[in-house]
Amino acid sequence: MGVEVKVPTLGESVTEATVAKWFKAAGDAVARDEALLELETDKVTVEVNAPVAGALKSISAQEGAEVQVGALLGIIEEGAAGAAAPAPKAEKPAAQPEMKAAVSAYNADGVNKTAYRVDNPDANALLYAGGYVRTLDTPDAVEAYKSYSKGEPEINFTVGFRQEGFVSYANLGGGPLGDQVRTYQSLPSGEGEYERPDYLRAHPDLNVLLWQTGHTSKVYSLAAWNKVASK
DSSP states (O other): OEEEEEOOOOSTTOOEEEEEEESSOTTBEEOTTOEEEEEEOSSOEEEEEOSSSEEEEEESSOTTOEEETTOEEEEEEETOOOBOOOOOOOOOOOOOHHHHHHHHHHTSTTOOHHHHHHHOHHHHHHHHHTTSOSOBOSHHHHHHHHTTOOSSOOOOEEOOOOOOSOOOHHHHTTSTTHHHHHHHHHSOOSTTOOHHHHHHHHOHHHHHHHHHTTSOSEEOSHHHHHHHHTO
16 A cells, blocks of 8 residues: 655645655665655755665645645555666766867967877877867877777878879779769768768778879778778
């Protein structure tokens, strides 16, 4: 049989309260003397605790309801197992001091930003991880970035042309990746266009082929980078 949870005595001349907040939901597990809800009056705020351990079977007075002393608030099924409380959310880590230092140095007056990224691969990786720059400029920066990422990140870094003599798109079109080459050619290019980078992210073999032959200086995915690094 369920154990009733009622509005307790609230103090001299106080007969009514407002249900301010429930700390538990119907079905939750409760421990004896654990706070179930909070009541507010004109004079005091009162916590109502569980008289027994079990599961909160039902709630009779919702938040905002006006209740009289002795009114039914809810019912606990004594000894029953309820739902465990959810694990607390992990707090977002504070900004890394190293990243703050990298951002300050990168934005300092007179700094050549490209040179700074090339000469400071660890800072380049930090800036990229924090979303302050869109490019990892050297293989060392890529390696540094891996320590700040989990899984397979979408990366876009410049490694310089590895041109092996002039190879036209027409000649590339006759190879095993010809269909991909022709699709890539048909996509719009230019500043602000993202279709080509997105296509290369999805087709790492084509990305490597175009990088090898000098048609792009960027590798857009970790899968493509692993192929480039092995060559």
